[in-house]
Amino acid sequence: MSDSPTKTGSIPKILLILSKPIPIRILKVFFELYLFSTDLPKLKVSKRGKNGFSISLQDIDFEMPVEVQTSEGIQRLNLGPKATEVKSTSIPIVDPKGWIMLQK
Known part of the structure; x- marks a missing residue:
């Protein structure tokens, strides 16, 4: 079964995420970004040393949980x-299941 948000199998995951307390400020800026703006966060991945990478989301002023696939899982x-x-021996894949709209 796919983890696409349109599949019924993902509904329990969404409910689990929403069941955790989220600060009002975070919700406000999140909804302003995704509902009232055409701007999307810009993904930046940079190589750091032999087995390291730096990952950030630019053009936002909050943090959000994102899945990242590395050589470790x-x-x-x-x-x-x-x-x-x-740390990863391969280039990390940010949001491997495509749940979040990002500029890559």
Whole structure:
């Protein structure tokens, strides 16, 4: 079964995410970005050393949880304007299931 948001199998995952407390400020800027703007966060991935990468989402002023697939597997990271460092021997794939609209 696909993890596409349109499939019924993903509804429990969405409910689980929504069941956790989310600060009002984060919800406000998230909805302003995705509902009232045509701007999308810009994904920036930079190589750092031999086995490291720096990942950030530019043009936003908050962090959001995003799945990142590395050579170690899939992990959920809070990405935002500040760079997050990850270790991987291959280029990380941000949002491998395509859940979030990003400029890549």
